[in-house]
Amino acid sequence: MLYHVRMEVHPPTHLPPAEFDRLKAEEKAQAQALQESGRWVHLWRIAGQYANISVFDVADHDELHAILSSLPLFPFMSVAVTPLARHPSAI
Amino acid sequence: MLYHVRMEVHPPTHLPPAEFDRLKAEEKAQAQALQESGRWVHLWRIAGQYANISVFDVADHDELHAILSSLPLFPFMSVAVTPLARHPSAI
């Protein structure tokens, strides 16, 4: 099932920059592993913002929440989830 | 270039239903032709709403506006456009 997810990152001011850089590197590795597994099917940068628009293809709400909440930057994100159904005009 | 577009349809109350049905049929044909041409690359229904989330791949802003503003249902839509850039973690 497909979910549209918008994530916006609010970098913390109370973390040492090196610590935040480490979290970003872990986030990138995790994002790429999820893309390779076929669960994170689209990942786009919103131009001009520290934010992305993504599409996930997972089994259910629980799997989606498990994935999102275990992202290293999750504590610094605001996240909006929209369930996507098939469109009658889609080919 | 990729554009994220959210379209929400507000069916008019002042049109005869048959006229609106005709516009919807034309909209569907146009949406499918644009998908086949490779310019309307994703089209998803937002679950529970008369709305869709789409991704377009077109040459520039002018082509995007020409496509959107010539959709038969355009006069009854609210539309939000977000330019999508490449994400550094995308594979």
Next chain:
Amino acid sequence: MLYHVRMEVHPPTHLPPAEFDRLKAEEKAQAQALQESGRWVHLWRIAGQYANISVFDVADHDELHAILSSLPLFPFMSVAVTPLARHPSAI
């Protein structure tokens, strides 16, 4: 899978009252059949508003959208869908 759905009805002013009453009766019958089938698991009135908060238990986004969009009052509703995951503190 569980979905939280908020529906608010905006009664149309361009329909004859008898026609709207007929739609409401059909809506009620459909809501009760869906409750009996186990797919519409909770249905509460929001105090003071022509609106409800509901929980659906359906197979996927497509089934949810099919159910909601075929409700007789759907054309007169604004609808918000929230996917519900299991809470780690739920017993």
Next chain:
Amino acid sequence: MLYHVRMEVHPPTHLPPAEFDRLKAEEKAQAQALQESGRWVHLWRIAGQYANISVFDVADHDELHAILSSLPLFPFMSVAVTPLARHPSAI
């Protein structure tokens, strides 16, 4: 009487993580005791967010406020309460 409650947690940055973990463990114990007592009748995670949607069944507004305001994470929550009435189409 039923109340729909939406709680969103904003983890504090000024608390030592161990202290916040202790509060979360207390919150979980309290949430489970309230569920067992029949007063916290539903508790769902909003997919993708550090937030829940809950339904409480308590005697009155004062009992609801006493319960919510004594939750260990209450100082870090934004809370929205909606009174739920019986829906005429509910079975």
Next chain:
Amino acid sequence: MLYHVRMEVHPPTHLPPAEFDRLKAEEKAQAQALQESGRWVHLWRIAGQYANISVFDVADHDELHAILSSLPLFPFMSVAVTPLARHPSAI
């Protein structure tokens, strides 16, 4: 139990003025009967708006909804309900 209710009236343009005047007269009579019965305990006009702020004292959510939804102007109102608890500093 006390409920804070904000009501804003949006006069319909599709009703003959005499019909709307009749509804307003009925609304006034009903509001005064409810005040006399002790259930509509405060009724104030918001200065500069066709809106009021009220406090109701009723048995439960169902009674509140029954009262509000049977007001003659209810179809033309937007209504917001806030449950009021006892304040620890109130004398």
Next chain:
Amino acid sequence: MLYHVRMEVHPPTHLPPAEFDRLKAEEKAQAQALQESGRWVHLWRIAGQYANISVFDVADHDELHAILSSLPLFPFMSVAVTPLARHPSAI
């Protein structure tokens, strides 16, 4: 003259808890003195929130502002003031 006032408290994270407790005790004393004087005529807790809805009866805007801005918790509050006029249906 009557004023409807909504106050929401945002407890500061930079004050020692004992200092904030002292301010809360002073706030309570001041609120009770103002109620006894007849100027703070209603004080209700909004269920589930660190917020209240109040009604003041004072001579004019200046007196209202003097009272509100001298509350010990005023620096930590967001405040909304609504002037209340007599309602033609009030008894």
Next chain:
Amino acid sequence: MLYHVRMEVHPPTHLPPAEFDRLKAEEKAQAQALQESGRWVHLWRIAGQYANISVFDVADHDELHAILSSLPLFPFMSVAVTPLARHPSAI
């Protein structure tokens, strides 16, 4: 006492233009009489909008509401009232 009032006019589409022109002429006459009487002390057009920002000097909330609600265009206005107190830095 001073009140800051923002009025925005939403011209009705269901009135004959001549009727709306007549109401505008009456509104203008009434606005000028109120200015001459010293109660409508400032009246400015918001550049680019069919809206004004005004300051009234009246005895109390009831007089303000009586004035505003008897303006010929009141049924087509959205109105926001802000009570103005003396500023400690005003000379």
Next chain:
Amino acid sequence: MLYHVRMEVHPPTHLPPAEFDRLKAEEKAQAQALQESGRWVHLWRIAGQYANISVFDVADHDELHAILSSLPLFPFMSVAVTPLARHPSAI
């Protein structure tokens, strides 16, 4: 002086299409004359919307309002005006 103006057109449903087409033609002629006169210095279409972003260079607020409020489509527009000052980093 420069003013940033955002205009969004809400086509009326109560006008015959030919009448609205006539207004659009007049609007276009007036927009072009104002551009040629140097007062309407930029005019861009917002991609995907019946809206524009413009910059005007006029003597003062009164001239701006006179220009905007005499546009043939002004009755069907929502307009937002932002005064632009010189930026210290502009070359």
Next chain:
Amino acid sequence: MLYHVRMEVHPPTHLPPAEFDRLKAEEKAQAQALQESGRWVHLWRIAGQYANISVFDVADHDELHAILSSLPLFPFMSVAVTPLARHPSAI
């Protein structure tokens, strides 16, 4: 030319109180000098808020920005500017 300006002060928590008091004293002196010069023509306190509504009469946008951005409390303010034109019904 007249500008309507709404300023809301958000006192900083990272400044020593004595430093903030010094800035407030400077702000007051500057506000009074600007009033005496005829450029800050109105200054009102919004009842119940650490905010003011003001009217400035200055030569142009640049002068307005220079004045506002040099106020000692400017770094702690949110500011909204509305250009005011002459109203056709003003006397």
Next chain:
Amino acid sequence: MLYHVRMEVHPPTHLPPAEFDRLKAEEKAQAQALQESGRWVHLWRIAGQYANISVFDVADHDELHAILSSLPLFPFMSVAVTPLARHPSAI
């Protein structure tokens, strides 16, 4: 291609002022170099705010994002991007 960009700066409170001043000087140099290269075609100050409205002329979304995200003040900005198409009435 043209992009309308609104940038609002939220100065950090956790940076030493000298460090922030250094970033502002770098920002100014970078803004001027981008203007000279023809990619940052307009840069205006919003009167009364620490914010600007800009127009960029760049090859595509990726170039826009690369420019914006490398601005020294980018971590302290909220940014909104609007793609601009040619307007049919532009001369």
